Each structure stands twice: as structure tokens, then as C-alpha cells.
Amino acid sequence: MEQVITIKLKLFEPTQAKQEMYRAMADRTTDFANQYLALDKQTRPKTSKEAKQYSEPLLSAVLCQAIRDIEGKKKAKEFKRLWPGFNNQNFRVEKEVSKDGGAVWKVSFPTLEKRVGVPVIVTEYQAKRLEQLMAGKAKQGTAYLVKRGKAWYIHLSLTVTVEEEKKPEKxxxxxxxxxxxxxxxxxxxxxxxxxxxxxxxxxxxxxxxxxxxxxxxxxxxxxxxxxxxxxxxxxxxxxxxxxxxxxxxxxxxxxxxxxxxxxxxxxxxxxxxxxxxxxxxxxxxxxxxxxxxxxxxxxxxxxxxxxxxxxxxxxxxxxxxxxxxxxxxxxxxxxxxxxxxxxxxxxxxxxxxxxxxxxx
Ligand SMILES: [Zn+2]
Structure with a gap:
């Protein structure tokens, strides 16, 4: 049985500079969403190329994802926040094994300025899911950069095959x-x-x-x-x-x-x-x-x-x-x-x- 799950990975202690980058990226995406909403349906950009004028310097792929997210929220009048989403071309998960044998999970994604690679805090359950992803046993969906409270997260959706637990019959x-x-x-x-x-x-x-x-x-x-x-x-x-x-x-x-x-x-x-x-x-x-x-x-x-x-x-x-x-x-x-x-x-x-x- 295939199931889509979302794992929420907390970015490990981002520096002030990094947090600035994330905020700028989220602001830009939100601004774009509200500009897009303000246009009437005929004049809304259909392609990322058309969208570019509203959103420089957001990446085309991030724009396309934003358009899909906006269109998916039919009733939205205004976005307080639209979090930037990355597809599997732009977002990557990596595992580094340190000398002592411990694993450090890292994610990398584009920001307005440059691509960043940052460590994330991973629970045991999440590590298991990420291992599945590395082994090609889970399919990577969209990853969103999200702020919750003071912390930044990546909400990563994965399509995993879950073996249905067979309860023994009685x-x-x-x-x-x-x-x-x-x-x-x-x-x-x-x-x-x-x-x-x-x-x-x-x-x-x-x-x-x-x-x-x-x-x-x-x-x-x-x-x-x-x-x-x-x-x-x-x-x-x-x-x-x-x-x-x-x-x-x-x-x-x-x-x-x-x-x-x-x-x-x-x-x-x-x-x-x-x-x-x-x-x-x-x-x-x-x-x-x-x-x-x-x-x-x-x-x-x-x-x-x-x-x-x-x-x-x-x-x-x-x-x-x-x-x-x-x-x-x-x-x-x-x-x-x-x-x-x-x-x-x-x-x-x-x-x-x-x-x-x-x-x-
Ligand atoms: Zn007997």
C-alpha cells in the first residue's frame, strides 16, 4: 500500500545570516502569491517565464510550485504566508557519516542568494524514512521551508510503501x-x-x-x-x-x-x-x-x-x-x-x- 507522509525536519541552529535568507525567501514567495491573487484569472502568469517579472529572483521551479499551491487553495483571498516549496530536482537529502560512525543528515535547497546545505535534527522514525528515500524505497515529493515559532523546518513529503501489518488471525x-x-x-x-x-x-x-x-x-x-x-x-x-x-x-x-x-x-x-x-x-x-x-x-x-x-x-x-x-x-x-x-x-x-x- 502506498502512503504519502510528511516528515518535519528541524533545521539545526541556523545562523542569523541563514535565518535572514530563509525569511527573505518566504517573504518573496508570499509577495508573489498575493500579486498573483490580485490579478484576474486571464492575466495570471501561466508559465514560470511569465511569472518571472513578479518574482525575480525566485527560481522557476519554486515559482511553479507556488502557482500550484495557490491554485490549490481556491478560496484564498490573501496569503499571510506561502512557504516556498522545492521539487526533487532542487531539494536534496544527504547523509554524512562522521568518523565516530554517527550519521549527520543534511538537506540542501536554493535560496534567493545561493544554494545552502544545512544539517537537520532527525528522530529515529524520520531517519528510518530517510534511509528508505536513500535506498530508493520512498519517493520524494515537495519539500517546504516553514517557520514554526522561532525555528525553521523542512516539511518533506514522501511516498512510502507500507507493509500492512498482518495481525495473526484468532x-x-x-x-x-x-x-x-x-x-x-x-x-x-x-x-x-x-x-x-x-x-x-x-x-x-x-x-x-x-x-x-x-x-x-x-x-x-x-x-x-x-x-x-x-x-x-x-x-x-x-x-x-x-x-x-x-x-x-x-x-x-x-x-x-x-x-x-x-x-x-x-x-x-x-x-x-x-x-x-x-x-x-x-x-x-x-x-x-x-x-x-x-x-x-x-x-x-x-x-x-x-x-x-x-x-x-x-x-x-x-x-x-x-x-x-x-x-x-x-x-x-x-x-x-x-x-x-x-x-x-x-x-x-x-x-x-x-x-x-x-x-x-
Ligand atoms: Zn494427545
Whole structure:
């Protein structure tokens, strides 16, 4: 990314004679600006040659810069001060290395009488920028001779390429399941949302539905379905909100979730999915929950990534050891590092790490 910056270099203790030169130069430039402004638009000098009559002995390049600066201030009626500006042909930065290895930065520019070379006071930051300039990594723009208080400065504009600092991403993993509806893991902290109640209520609705179906009570079935839908939606809003709040609280920049659409499951994994009712995610409440998480994350400026869910329940999130099948209990105990962790928290950790890669 290119950026224009201005560095303000203080001229080091100018002598009385030098200060006189600078003042004369600034006065001449200001006088020219006011003469120029006083002319009507048609008669204003267009070239430095035409401008010469108003401004002898200002250099053409300084005149041209002054004209650009005046034209750039459309509303100006009078200039109290117009500081002389030098282009990269007239203004130079030099670095001198003294015998003791220290560096002295100098700038040189034209005045009405002669060209002067003067030392400047440079901060560490400014020195870094000037080094970039010497190395051809920064482009020199206009340099203005400016007085602030009793001191004289050079305001030098530079176009520099700034490397955008890449903050490392912070990942939060969310594992969805029926027993624990959602488990989030970020920074080693875990948040559980029990799905117990949801599963219970959905089962109850399913029973009611079956009874009504036997009676062929179609309108009642529809009403029941609507009621269930509203209830699940409300739960999903609540949970997604809490998950996003947790992401924000922990400074997560990316939320990773299983790709429920993943077609990557092997036959045996799919069979396992069907057998293990706790993992049957293929129903709309889970899709809806992911959707809610997705749009709330986007609003909060948190990115969403879908990960391949393979092996997230069968891998130790600490040491990476893999076990052959999904643990039967609610705890994953690693045969290698002996770490024991709640199975869904372990999975959420693995999802945060995207151990099986991102979903296509
Ligand atoms: Zn382990």
C-alpha cells in the first residue's frame, strides 16, 4: 500500500545570516502569491517565464510550485504566508557519516542568494524514512521551508510503501451436536450450550405430530409445526448471539464451523452418522443456527470459515493423536498424551485448528 507522509525536519541552529535568507525567501514567495491573487484569472502568469517579472529572483521551479499551491487553495483571498516549496530536482537529502560512525543528515535547497546545505535534527522514525528515500524505497515529493515559532523546518513529503501489518488471525471453533447443541472453543476457553432441552422438545413435538397424523388433523399439524419452528428459531437467535458475544470478547477474528454440506464423509462415516443420533445434524435447526451465526458474525466483522469435519471427534486436540473410532463416552481420553477432554470441546478445538482442512 502506498502512503504519502510528511516528515518535519528541524533545521539545526541556523545562523542569523541563514535565518535572514530563509525569511527573505518566504517573504518573496508570499509577495508573489498575493500579486498573483490580485490579478484576474486571464492575466495570471501561466508559465514560470511569465511569472518571472513578479518574482525575480525566485527560481522557476519554486515559482511553479507556488502557482500550484495557490491554485490549490481556491478560496484564498490573501496569503499571510506561502512557504516556498522545492521539487526533487532542487531539494536534496544527504547523509554524512562522521568518523565516530554517527550519521549527520543534511538537506540542501536554493535560496534567493545561493544554494545552502544545512544539517537537520532527525528522530529515529524520520531517519528510518530517510534511509528508505536513500535506498530508493520512498519517493520524494515537495519539500517546504516553514517557520514554526522561532525555528525553521523542512516539511518533506514522501511516498512510502507500507507493509500492512498482518495481525495473526484468532480462531474460534464451533462444534454442533444434539447432546451439546453448540460448543465453542477459543483461546482454550470453552462455552457449552446444552441441546438437551432442544432434543427433548423436538421429540415431544414429533410425538404430538404422529398422534395428529393418525387423526389426519392437517390444520393442527401445520399449527404445531409453526409453533415448533418459532421456538427453535428463538433458541437459535439466543445461542448465535451468545456465541458471537464470546467471539468478540475473546478477540476472535475468524469463526470456524463444520461444513454440514460436506460430501466428503466416507461411507463408514456416514453410516456412523446415521447410527449415532447425537450427530444427526442434517436437519434444519442446525443449518439455521449456522446461518444465524454467519450473519451475526459478518455484522460484527468476524469472518466465517467452513472446515472439513473429518476426524474432528477422533483426534486429540493437544497432540494430534488419532483414534480409530468416535469415543463412546462423552470424554475423549488421548491414548498418547493422556489428556482427557469433553468430546465436543475437543472437537471444537480441532475445528478451530481446521485439522482436516477448510471445506471446498
Ligand atoms: Zn494427545
Amino acid at each position: 480462531y474460534m471453533g464451533i462444534d454442533l451436536g444434539l447432546i451439546d447443541l453448540a460448543v465453542a472453543s477459543v483461546n482454550g476457553q470453552t462455552l457449552f450450550f446444552s441441546g438437551g432441552e432442544l432434543a427433548y422438545i423436538r421429540r415431544r413435538y414429533a410425538n404430538l405430530r404422529r398422534k395428529l397424523q393418525k387423526k389426519r388433523a392437517h390444520r393442527a399439524i401445520k399449527k404445531l409445526a409453526d409453533k415448533e419452528h418459532r421456538w427453535v428459531t428463538a433458541v437459535n437467535h439466543l445461542i448465535s448471539r451468545k456465541l458471537i458475544d464470546m467471539a468478540i470478547l475473546h478477540g476472535a477474528t475468524v469463526i470456524r464451523m463444520e461444513d454440514l454440506r460436506s460430501a466428503r464423509w466416507t461411507k463408514s462415516q456416514r453410516k456412523e452418522q446415521r447410527q449415532d443420533s447425537g450427530r444427526s445434524l442434517h436437519n434444519w435447526p442446525f443449518y439455521q443456527l449456522q446461518e444465524f451465526i454467519g450473519y451475526k458474525a459478518t455484522l460484527a466483522g468476524v469472518k466465517i470459515e467452513r472446515v472439513n469435519p473429518d476426524l474432528t471427534s477422533q483426534t486429540c486436540s493437544r497432540c494430534g493423536e488419532r483414534v480409530k473410532s468416535r469415543p463412546k463416552s462423552r470424554w475423549f481420553t488421548c491414548p498418547r498424551c493422556k489428556k482427557s477432554k469433553h468430546i465436543d470441546a475437543n472437537a471444537a478445538d480441532n475445528i478451530a485448528q481446521a485439522i482436516s482442512g477448510l471445506a471446498a
